[in-house]
Amino acid sequence: MLLKDLIPNVSNKFADIEITGITSDSREIKEGYAFVCINGVTDDGHKYAAAAAENGAAVVITERKTGVKNEIIVSDTRELYADMCATWFGRPAGDLKLIGVTGTNGKTSITYMLKSILEHAGYKVGLIGTIQNMIGDEALPTKNTTPGVYELNRLFALMKEKGCEYVVMEVSSHALDQKRVCGLCFDAALFTNLTQDHLDYHITMENYLAAKKRLFKMCKTAIVNSDDEYCEQLINGLDCKVVSYSLGDNSTYSAKAVKYYPTSVEYELVSNNILNHIKFNTGGKFSVYNSMCAAVTALELGLPISTVADAIQSIEGIKGRAESVPTGRDFTVIIDYAHTPDGLKNILKTFSDCEKNRVIALFGCGGDRDKTKRPIMGNIAVRYADYVIVTSDNPRSENPDDIIKDILVGTEGYGAPVKVIENRVEAIKYAVKIAKPNDIIVLAGKGHETYQILKDATIHLDEREVVREALDEL
Numbered sequence: 001m002l003l004k005d006l007i008p009n010v011s012n013k014f015a016d017i018e019i020t021g022i023t024s025d026s027r028e029i030k031e032g033y034a035f036v037c038i039n040g041v042t043d044d045g046h047k048y049a050a051a052a053a054e055n056g057a058a059v060v061i062t063e064r065k066t067g068v069k070n071e072i073i074v075s076d077t078r079e080l081y082a083d084m085c086a087t088w089f090g091r092p093a094g095d096l097k098l099i100g101v102t103g104t105n106g107k108t109s110i111t112y113m114l115k116s117i118l119e120h121a122g123y124k125v126g127l128i129g130t131i132q133n134m135i136g137d138e139a140l141p142t143k144n145t146t147p148g149v150y151e152l153n154r155l156f157a158l159m160k161e162k163g164c165e166y167v168v169m170e171v172s173s174h175a176l177d178q179k180r181v182c183g184l185c186f187d188a189a190l191f192t193n194l195t196q197d198h199l200d201y202h203i204t205m206e207n208y209l210a211a212k213k214r215l216f217k218m219c220k221t222a223i224v225n226s227d228d229e230y231c232e233q234l235i236n237g238l239d240c241k242v243v244s245y246s247l248g249d250n251s252t253y254s255a256k257a258v259k260y261y262p263t264s265v266e267y268e269l270v271s272n273n274i275l276n277h278i279k280f281n282t283g284g285k286f287s288v289y290n291s292m293c294a295a296v297t298a299l300e301l302g303l304p305i306s307t308v309a310d311a312i313q314s315i316e317g318i319k320g321r322a323e324s325v326p327t328g329r330d331f332t333v334i335i336d337y338a339h340t341p342d343g344l345k346n347i348l349k350t351f352s353d354c355e356k357n358r359v360i361a362l363f364g365c366g367g368d369r370d371k372t373k374r375p376i377m378g379n380i381a382v383r384y385a386d387y388v389i390v391t392s393d394n395p396r397s398e399n400p401d402d403i404i405k406d407i408l409v410g411t412e413g414y415g416a417p418v419k420v421i422e423n424r425v426e427a428i429k430y431a432v433k434i435a436k437p438n439d440i441i442v443l444a445g446k447g448h449e450t451y452q453i454l455k456d457a458t459i460h461l462d463e464r465e466v467v468r469e470a471l472d473e474l
Helices: 045-054 076-087 107-118 149-161 173-177 205-215 230-237 285-300 306-315 342-351 373-384 400-409 424-434 463-473
Strands: 021-022 033-036 057-063 071-073 097-102 125-128 133-135 137-138 166-170 186-191 219-224 241-246 253-261 264-270 274-280 323-325 331-335 359-363 387-389 418-420 440-444 452-453 459-462
Touching: 021 076, 033 045, 033 076, 033 424, 045 057, 045 071, 057 076, 076 149, 097 107, 097 205, 097 387, 107 125, 107 306, 125 149, 133 149, 149 285, 149 424, 173 205, 186 205, 186 285, 205 219, 205 230, 219 230, 219 285, 241 285, 253 274, 253 285, 253 331, 264 285, 274 285, 274 459, 285 306, 285 342, 323 463, 331 463, 342 440, 359 373, 359 424, 373 387, 373 400, 387 400, 387 424, 424 440, 424 463
Parallel strands: 021 033, 033 057, 057 071, 097 166, 097 186, 125 166, 186 219, 219 241, 241 253, 331 440, 359 387, 359 440, 387 418
Antiparallel strands: 125 133, 133 137, 253 264, 264 274, 323 331, 452 459
């Protein structure tokens, strides 16, 4: 592709240069590539401009002078790279109906629900998210909740080629801040909630909210949880259509006559008239919100309520989201991705409200991440569980014992017993060993993950396998 076809209004000096590939990773440079220098979170691509040129880059696109030959200076390399990637792949997103889901909690569950609903209605659907990417039933590996712009456009092109009409995707605050979805137009953008997370990156909740809000400036319809305290700030000044959902009365759609069960919820979805009875096979108030968000989105896309309700009721469950692990015993083991204060509170409260003997909460906090949430999560655990096991969860470069000490600060002065077992495998086996009839063990934090990130390595750790081993040892 000629550079003038890749970058509009490029100077005549560069216009007819043949470009054989594009990248923002200097390690991928080949002869004839365009290298885009991006100032990232941990490194600055401008440092590699000279090496890129030496390795065959036809042009080097920068935000400042680097002194290399064939340098093009622009005001924002992130925005330009997003546009270049879209052009390189033939702008596939323009032929797809995009649904973006953002918020602290619930993104994965809602994307899977929407995929199921749309497929129930006869559409072929692509999914982009935390657990995996999917094209229909085909699963593809994923590294980030929202891929980088090159990979994202490659996925869009593949989804278009394989006949997808809709793409449902999780849109993280990091992706929005780093302009990975720059230039896209979403048919619907969904807001679940905003609670403390990622403050190691965003620093303040105001910055976190501002990043989320970017999604709603590139959509046709905003579908928002009006029960969330940040909702008004989010929708203030938006030009798009705004549709709200809640458990109260001041919203476009609301849930009435809600009934909570250990493994399901039921309610009437109400707008101007009672629309339909909804049942979703996962317990907890968060399941009402998540299923409402998915249902409202589908209705706003024009799907009939009967199709929506049937599809939601047919969903069996989502890996790592209030996932029940078969034990064959008289106690229950739940695996959930809850790794934020709000997420931990939601999952523990769901089961503390059930008829049971004890809720045993097992959790840790990630290393190299927001340290301020650690004592908060410790406090939530001892308030909503009957027995707490504090362990390790992706310590990364930090000492696991130091992370645990931060958590324990929040547990002081409360009645629930607290046991510290740093090794997560041993902690899970201990929880299973001490379980009594009608106990509910909640393994929080890992969810769908099947690994543990340590300082020097990433090791295999699938909590389902550990539970089975623990049961065999009883």
